[in-house]
Amino acid sequence: MKNIILFLIIFFNIAIVQAQQTDEMRFNFDNQFLRNPAALCAWNQTELGLYYQNNFTAISNAPVNMFAGLQFAVPNQNVSVGLAVYNENAGVINNTSINLSSSYKILNMFNNGDYLAGGIGVTFNRVGVNGDKIKATNTNDPLIANGFESAFGTNLGFGVFYSSLRSMDPRSRKSSFQFGLSGLKALPQNVNLTSLSYKEQFYFGGLAAAIIPLSKDMSWRSQLELQYEGGKLFNGILSTEMKFVNLVHVGVSYDKFSTIGFLVGLTLSDLLVSDTELAFVVNGNMPLGELDTYVNPGIAFGLQYRFTSNKFSKF
Numbered sequence: 001m002k003n004i005i006l007f008l009i010i011f012f013n014i015a016i017v018q019a020q021q022t023d024e025m026r027f028n029f030d031n032q033f034l035r036n037p038a039a040l041c042a043w044n045q046t047e048l049g050l051y052y053q054n055n056f057t058a059i060s061n062a063p064v065n066m067f068a069g070l071q072f073a074v075p076n077q078n079v080s081v082g083l084a085v086y087n088e089n090a091g092v093i094n095n096t097s098i099n100l101s102s103s104y105k106i107l108n109m110f111n112n113g114d115y116l117a118g119g120i121g122v123t124f125n126r127v128g129v130n131g132d133k134i135k136a137t138n139t140n141d142p143l144i145a146n147g148f149e150s151a152f153g154t155n156l157g158f159g160v161f162y163s164s165l166r167s168m169d170p171r172s173r174k175s176s177f178q179f180g181l182s183g184l185k186a187l188p189q190n191v192n193l194t195s196l197s198y199k200e201q202f203y204f205g206g207l208a209a210a211i212i213p214l215s216k217d218m219s220w221r222s223q224l225e226l227q228y229e230g231g232k233l234f235n236g237i238l239s240t241e242m243k244f245v246n247l248v249h250v251g252v253s254y255d256k257f258s259t260i261g262f263l264v265g266l267t268l269s270d271l272l273v274s275d276t277e278l279a280f281v282v283n284g285n286m287p288l289g290e291l292d293t294y295v296n297p298g299i300a301f302g303l304q305y306r307f308t309s310n311k312f313s314k315f
Contacts, residue, residue, distance in 0.1 A: 036182035037101035037119030038161035201230025275309035
């Protein structure tokens with residue numbers, strides 16, 4: 001029975017973290033609003049994002065998480081709104097969340113063209129446990145879920161975000177710098193199922209990013225994310241990317257837990273309609289630390305569709 005309880009506790013913690021997309025998603029250049037609602041439409045353009053990740057490709061029932069996100073920049077306004085849907089399966093755990101967020105930009109804080117944004121978000125979450133997948137010698141144990149159990153919860157998030165530029169023109173040679181602070185799951189609460197319960201953990205995040213044009217056909221982008229969850233988990237992720245001719249991009253990442261990541265991607269312009277971009281990326285991660293024997297590499301795929309026609313609007 002102890003092994004079963006330990007199994008459930010481990011998977012609950014994985015599901016809680018993964019559903020919020022806090023520490024396993026690397027190269028988070030385009031969907032920063034997932035961790036900071038103030039970072040919605042960072043370049044004042046509407047975007048659609050899709051993401052799929054298998055964290056450990058050779059482990060049976062390993063965590064698989066997906067999201068679909070929409071960032072809508074209200075034309076000629078300082079306001080943006082966002083919608084994100086998460087789903088994660090990890091063994092017997094299924095976690096689904098819907099997040100609604102909004103941000104407001106204060107323009108020209110320190111120079112002509114920068115902004116400071118504040119944002120808030122609300123998350124509706126359902127955690128489910130499929131007890132039929134639990135293999136136990138004592139099926140009458142009251143701590144073992146019978147059938148499918150679920151619990152629902154609601155929580156809040158907030159953030160601030162600063163950018164030295166509010167639109168990124170690939171023809172410009174200006175560098176951009178961004179900084180952000182956020183708090184997710186700001187109201188930790190107990191989530192109660194029939195068989196057991198757990199308490200959510202608060203999450204605070206920090207971000208520092210830069211985009212520096214190196215030439216007419218090449219740019220460098222890098223960001224550092226700091227994540228602090230529940231007083232027990234602290235992680236830092238450094239991601240960097242090189243883009244060539246605004247078409248091909250490659251990148252590497254590294255985090256506090258000695259995991260290295262790799263990225264390759266392709267951006268196509270005006271693929272479906274004019275003034276749009278479609279970016280497709282593939283990234284993988286490989287643990288280099290003490291868990292090498294037990295944890296194997298993971299792989300992820302992402303799509304980002306941008307409507308670039310409104311990013312130069314005077315709002």
